Amino acid sequence: RYSAGATQYMFNNSSYRQSNRTHTLVAELNSRVSDEVSNEFRATAVFVRDDRTVPYAGANIFITDAFRVTLGTDYSSGANAVHSDVYTISDNVSIFKGNHNITVGTHNELMRFYNVFLEGAYGSYGFSSINDFFQNEINAYGYFYSDPALTGGNTRWGGTAWTAQFGLYAQDEWKPNTRFTLTYGLRMDMPVLLNKPTANPDFNASQIAKTHDQYVGTTPKASVLFSPRVGFRWYADRERKTLIRGGAGLFTGRVPFVWIVNAYNNTGMESKSIYLTGNETIGLPLTSNPYKDIVESGKYPVLGSSNINTLSRNFKYPQTFRLNLGYEQVFGTGWKFTFDALYSKGINNVFFENMALVDNGTKTFAVSSAAADAGNTAPYYSTDKTYDTVIALKNTNKGYSYSLSGQIEKHFGFGLDLMAAYTFGHSYSVNDGTSSVALSNWRYNYAVDSNSPELSHSLFDRPHKVMAAATYTSPAYAKGRLRTSVTLTYNGLSGQRYSYSLSEGSGLNFNGDGTYGNSLMYIPTAEEVGLMNWASPEDAVRFENYVKGDKYLSRHRGEWSTRYGAITEFENHFDLHIAQDFYYDRASGRKIQITVDFLNIGNMFNREWGLYGDGEFYARQILHITALKKDTDGNMTPTYQFMDPVDFALNDFYSRWRCQIGLRLTF
Secondary structure (H helix, E strand, C coil), rough: CCCCCEEECCCCCCCCEEEEEEEEEEEEEEEEECCCCCEEEEEEEEEEEEEEECCCCCEEEEEEEEEEEEEECCCCCEEEEEEEEEEEEEEEEEEEEEEEEEEEEEEEEEEEEEEEEECCCCCEECCCCCCHCHHHHHHCEEEEEEEEEEECCCCCCCEEEEEEEEEEEEEEEEEEEEEEEEEEEEEEEEEEEEHHHCCHHHHCHHHHHHHHHCCCCCCCCCEEEEEEEEEEEEEECCCCCCCEEEEECCCCCCCCHHHHHHHCCCCCCCCCEEEHHHHHCCCCCCCHHHHHHCCCCCCCHHHHECCEECHHHHHHHEEEEEEEEEEEEECCCCCCCEEEEEEEECCCCCEEEEEEECCCCCCEEEECCCCCCCCEEEEECCCCCCCCCEEEEEEEEECCCEEEEEEEEECCCCCCEEEEEEEEEEEECCCCCCCCCHHHHHHHEECCCCCCCCCEEECCCCEEEEEEEEEEECEEEEECCCEEEEEEEEEEEEECEEEEECEECCCCCCCCCCCCCCCCCCCCCCCHHHHCCCCCCHHHHHHHHHHHHHHHHCCCCCCCCCCCCCCCCEEEEEEEEEEEEEEEEEECCEEEEEEEECCCCHHCCCCCCCCCCCCCCCCCCCCCEEEEEECCCCCEEEEECCCCCCCCCCCCCCCEEEEEEEEECCC
């Protein structure tokens, strides 16, 4: 995992090896009961073991100087494993009755999830400079472990959750004539948590728990999720050249147990921590065995977990409503046109709230107190003194997506196939849930108000996508023993979404939520720039010039930047595929095929062509907060400094052209 860049240097042994092992057992029985009734029974067992191993068991060390240096064991990999066992029993009865094809069935899953996740499992030392590192002047120290008194002597304990999902469904495919098919049905699912997290009496008696009706040790109540759906296919003409199809329904899918299981690990009971800063670190030993050398020494205060996850009895499992309509037309000349429209709406989507934040009505004035209005102020939170974060899983009905796509294609008799397609759409969300850790989903969700994130573009929103392909397949030649096929494909799509967020200095948290770098930037008007506090007049000038020259910022002056509101440049990618067939048994079609693929071939001719974004550029920062001034009412006014933005990173692998050679034997 060695990496060296403009802002960081990571040593190779600060890496991990990800091991993913899956074992699957399947038993299936198909029965024909009569000419009209058949049955399919299936039982499966899937065992997944995802483990991280590290090169050595050493403390994590990070040094923040002009650039960041990381060495020692990766911070998140010293104790990181997910094991799952999934047992499934399903049975489908098919009944053929006249022009009806009826399916009645059940699908049931029993699941066990075991999760170990302790950051800084060998201790984590922070240094403010290279010189401090050599002088052993520690700036911060953290160590997370499990209390052996509660875990049977295990300091790297993981929570275990037993869950189940029971399903019943019925569907009828009705064909009243040869041109029309109507499919309708109902599915019922009931997710259940079979065991509970360890209760935390102290937290459950706290004001946070009572105010928000969120407790540790409770689980969502079991309820049936109903999913009706209907779909149709209609050929409008006897020649079956015009097809209209569509459908609507409510879908449950797989419940996101990964976030629910967080509540089994982060109860505030089994997990313990030591966190020291400043003078508290004087005399702290540099060790990779922190439990023996630090915890058992008794010299340092041991804390309960400062991060707690809760589940509410009233939490609802998410569903999705989908509506689609399609049209297909085959023209007399052989061209085929396809149009599709799709709309999806989230029902009871998951979002994450930190209940340790206290809203006292204080504000942060993005411009100044004199120019403050509802459009340029943000809440300024205080943090509960007992717990840093208390992450609750909650529900929201915000979030939707839609897309419109068209495709045209044609096959020519001399071996040429052409296809071109275009898709336009948008996706909006409150939280994309990009992490398996509930805390990370809250912490790294860019917002003005961290506990009330706005509906905005999804990270995965790519408004425009163009695809085209041309394939030529030659007739057999060399006495029918050879055939050549060449395909050129083009993929063009909008760039990656990103946000404009604030860079916040140590102890200078824009909205008081305790997390740095997740606050969205306010885009002032030219007049408001003159009313803001700047570290120097030059910063105001440089900021104003940058805003004027930026397409997104210049269009949204006087507004908060939105999460993933900005987007990088359009990307263009070409691939070339060549396949050569050698028939050694023409009668049966047996052959040897050699393939050569030139991936991202445009980059072969010009190094500026075919560039890929790295996929991890989520935010751009051009304002750094150097001070926060508090008024008599507790409201905050920042002082800003302009920052030169970091260039968009490119994916070093996919931005290069590559060649791949393959061999296939058909017999």
